[in-house]
Amino acid sequence: MFALVVEAKSFNKAAKLANISPAALSKKISQLEKELKVQLLNRTTRQLHITEAGELLYQHAKKINEKVNDAFTQVTNFSSGLMGTIKMTVPVISGELLLAEVVAEFCQRHQHLSVDMRLENEFVDLVKEGRDIAIRTGELTDSTLIAKRLIESNWVVCCSPRYIEKYGKPQSIEELTEHNCFAYTYQSQGTHDWKFEKNNEKLTVKISGNFASDNSLALRKAILAGYGIAYVPKFCLYDDIQSGALVPILQDYKPRSLGIYAVYPYTKHQSQKIKLLIEHIKDAYQQRAERFK
Numbered sequence: 001m002f003a004l005v006v007e008a009k010s011f012n013k014a015a016k017l018a019n020i021s022p023a024a025l026s027k028k029i030s031q032l033e034k035e036l037k038v039q040l041l042n043r044t045t046r047q048l049h050i051t052e053a054g055e056l057l058y059q060h061a062k063k064i065n066e067k068v069n070d071a072f073t074q075v076t077n078f079s080s081g082l083m084g085t086i087k088m089t090v091p092v093i094s095g096e097l098l099l100a101e102v103v104a105e106f107c108q109r110h111q112h113l114s115v116d117m118r119l120e121n122e123f124v125d126l127v128k129e130g131r132d133i134a135i136r137t138g139e140l141t142d143s144t145l146i147a148k149r150l151i152e153s154n155w156v157v158c159c160s161p162r163y164i165e166k167y168g169k170p171q172s173i174e175e176l177t178e179h180n181c182f183a184y185t186y187q188s189q190g191t192h193d194w195k196f197e198k199n200n201e202k203l204t205v206k207i208s209g210n211f212a213s214d215n216s217l218a219l220r221k222a223i224l225a226g227y228g229i230a231y232v233p234k235f236c237l238y239d240d241i242q243s244g245a246l247v248p249i250l251q252d253y254k255p256r257s258l259g260i261y262a263v264y265p266y267t268k269h270q271s272q273k274i275k276l277l278i279e280h281i282k283d284a285y286q287q288r289a290e291r292f293k
Contacts, residue, residue, distance in 0.1 A: 001014070001018060001025060001029065002029060002040065002054075002057065002058070002061055003058055003061040003062055003065055004017060004018055005025065005029060005041070005048070006041075006050055006054070009048055010048060011025055011026055011043075011048070029041065036053075036057075038051075038053045039051055039053065039054075040053060040054035040057060041054055083113060084112075084113060084114075085115070085116055086113070086114070086115045086116070086133065086273060086277055087115075087118075087131045087132050087133075088103075088116070088117050088118070088132060088133045088135070088277075089117075089118045089119075089120055089124055089126070089129070089131050089133075089134045090117060090118070090119060090134065091119070091120075091121055091135065091137065091186070092119045092120065092121055092217075093215065093216045093217060093233075093236060094260075096119070097236065098235075098284065098285075098288070099117065099135065099281070100117070102281060102284040103115050103277070105280075106276075106277055106280045106281075109280075110273075110276070115277070121186050121215075123136065126145065126263070126264070126265050127265050132264060132265075133263065133274060133277065133278070134262075134264070135150075135261070135262060135263070135281070136260075136261050136263050137153065137233075137259070137260050137261070138187070138259070139258075140261060140263065144265070144266060145264065145265060146264055146265070146266055147261040147262070147263050148262045148263075148278055149259050149260075149261055150259075150260045150261060150262055150278075150281060150282045150285045151259075151260050151292055152258075152259055152260075152292065153233050153234070153235065153258050153292045154255055154256075154257045154292060154293055155232060155233055155234060155255040155256045155257070155258075156231070156232070156233075156234040156237060156241070156248050156255055157194070157230070157231045157248065157255070158223060158229070158230055158231075158232075158237050158240075158247065158248055158249065159223050159226075159228065159229040159230070159247060159249060160224055160225070160245065160246055160247065161244070161247055162225075162226035163223070163227070163228065163229065167179060167180075169247075170229070170249055170250060171250075172250070173196055173203060173205040173253060174205065176194065176207055176229070176250075177205065177206070177207065179209075179229050180209045180210060180211075180228035181194070181207035181208065182209045182211045182212060182213070182219050182222060182223065182228045182229065183207065183209060183212035183213075184212075184213070184214070184216060184219060184230065184231065184232050185212050185213060185214040186214040186215070186216070191212070192206055192207055192208065193205070193206055193207075194206075194207055194231050194256075195256045196250070196253040196254060196255060196256070197253065197254040198253050198254065207231075209228055209229075210228075211227065216230075216233065216236040217236065219232055220232070220236060220237060220240065220246075224240065224245060224246065229249070231256075233258075233292070234291065234292060234293070235288070235291040235292050238291040260292075262278045262281060262282070
């Protein structure tokens, strides 16, 4: 308030800027002088003069105001997504196939913001681990988290032409029990229970095989080599299907479909940087929607 009076050179003008009455402002300055035990301003009915002590205080007050304004600006920029670090956790396959490039592009757009992305298949406790956001697939059981749906991901049953030549092509889900089916263990349940739908009827077949992995890229390599059949998210195998290196089978059956979500701890004021990152990731998924259908 004192600095404002000095700069305005008038109690009336300073009071108007501070949105208080001139009398209230004058009282505050008087209280300041009383506390410091020194006169800061010489007042007359028409003029206002700063004393030597007042000049000294003003120089410090001016610097304090500048620092406060800088602090407010930086904090505002921080909350608006222009500064700081976002810590996130994503599934290994999502990070390797899509998110590493997408998040790096986001950082390029926001030069004062960085992202620490951890690739892991475990569902970590975001609050305990100090993570701001996670990308997760499937049903979400933690009600303390906020989930934003990014896209729906369809699965596909696939094998290589080499496998079909050697072992034949299953024509029904029941025939899968006669084949070497690889389990995708990156699931909380139903690893060996492959779920489908046909004519509005939900169907399940229990499979068995000599290889299992929690990494869909490992399963991809195994079926590309002709060793078995896998049931994984379609986007993991999209390019191989397009090139003919892998063949979708049992297409008369509707495959399982799981939502992909951006998940973050509940907060009363979501930071703009988290909101911007989620929007950027969702746009990236939607632009590649054909890979998930």
